[in-house]
Amino acid sequence: MASVVGIFSHSSVSVPVKDKKLLEVKLGELPSWILMRDFSPSGIFGAFQRGYYRYYNKYINVKKGSISGITMVLACYVLFSYSFSYKHLKHERLRKYH
Amino acid sequence: MNENLFASFIAPTILGLPAAVLTILFPPLLIPTSKYLINNRLITTQQWLIKLTSKQMMTMHNTKGRTWSLMLVSLIIFIATTNLLGLLPHSFTPTTQLSMNLAMAIPLWAGTVIMGFRSKIKNALAHFLPQGTPTPLIPMLVIIETISLLIQPMALAVRLTANITAGHLLMHLIGSATLAMSTINLPSTLIIFTILILLTILEIAVALIQAYVFTLLVSLYLHDNT
Numbered sequence: 001m002a003s004v005v006g007i008f009s010h011s012s013v014s015v016p017v018k019d020k021k022l023l024e025v026k027l028g029e030l031p032s033w034i035l036m037r038d039f040s041p042s043g044i045f046g047a048f049q050r051g052y053y054r055y056y057n058k059y060i061n062v063k064k065g066s067i068s069g070i071t072m073v074l075a076c077y078v079l080f081s082y083s084f085s086y087k088h089l090k091h092e093r094l095r096k097y098h
Numbered sequence: 099m100n101e102n103l104f105a106s107f108i109a110p111t112i113l114g115l116p117a118a119v120l121t122i123l124f125p126p127l128l129i130p131t132s133k134y135l136i137n138n139r140l141i142t143t144q145q146w147l148i149k150l151t152s153k154q155m156m157t158m159h160n161t162k163g164r165t166w167s168l169m170l171v172s173l174i175i176f177i178a179t180t181n182l183l184g185l186l187p188h189s190f191t192p193t194t195q196l197s198m199n200l201a202m203a204i205p206l207w208a209g210t211v212i213m214g215f216r217s218k219i220k221n222a223l224a225h226f227l228p229q230g231t232p233t234p235l236i237p238m239l240v241i242i243e244t245i246s247l248l249i250q251p252m253a254l255a256v257r258l259t260a261n262i263t264a265g266h267l268l269m270h271l272i273g274s275a276t277l278a279m280s281t282i283n284l285p286s287t288l289i290i291f292t293i294l295i296l297l298t299i300l301e302i303a304v305a306l307i308q309a310y311v312f313t314l315l316v317s318l319y320l321h322d323n324t
Contacts (some may be wrong), residue, residue: 055129065139070128074186078276081188084117088105089188 107194107263122192123181148175162217163320170320173202174313181262181305185298194263195318199255201257206316207251214323222323256313261308265301270299 037043059069082089110117117229152171156164182193192198208263226243227236252324276290 036231052127060130060140063138070140073128077183078186078188081186081190084190084252085106085188088108092304 102319104266105271106188106266107196110190115142118190118192118195120200121190122180127178128179129175149301155313159317159321163317166317166320169206170313170317173316174208174309177258177309177312178306181309182302184262185267185301185305191266193258194266195257196255199258200251203251203254203258203312207254208321210316210319210323211247215319217323225322250315250319254312256310258308260305265297265304269294269297285310 038046055073059065059072109123129144130141136142137145140299148171151174152167155174156167159166180193181189183189184193208313211222225247226240228239228243229238272290272294276287279287279290
């Protein structure tokens, strides 16, 4: 993901690209690339914001957005909650001995 | 069976920190905002729905009551989306927790009452005595009306909690009954499965209706007090 500053909601916002994208980093450079990332609270919030707008502009903010834009989010939500409640659910399996 | 029947109502935690906060913060991600007049399909449908419900709800208030319109519309959207998201499998519904519903009901009700007492104190106190009561009955009736006023926030919170919790529990029970009967007797499994489908349709309706009822009652209390 390109390292950008500022609000990244559409492409006409001009931002300086500081760094290489993840897919262009060579495997040996991976630890130093990870250490160069901005892990401050505002950096993490910026990462979430960029991720949100990336999904939003690709699937929802289009002329003929379909229902799959939102059902993908709901499916991920279901999987996420399943992983949370796995601890309680594993006692309910159909096994002879628990 | 007894322990894991209620396991889905435990507030989820990550290493002791409440993850229920994340669950409460999730619905706003599904409702985007926009600064343009013509938007994508998602925003257009949502704006149309919000316009419909806000017009329906706020026509009966006067100018002073309409200052509450943002609060009431966001309340109904929050409760409706939270209840509907709770119908997805394995998800956690924050409105099943009495603590959250009390936190929603008590400040809103107290706000309407205090607003009434501040502006028109005689009208607010006049609610305590219905017109045309025989004189000997007055003390008892004042006590009864006071109790019915003080019980309003409790009723709001407990109504929402009980309805949503009961619906979820019933779906759990009938779902596990369907699974258990599937190995024993196939026709009765189909009957129970039909009951499950009907119950799911009911739950969708209940989710929306409860949101509506909560908001309607708050707006009614507001109407009394403006």
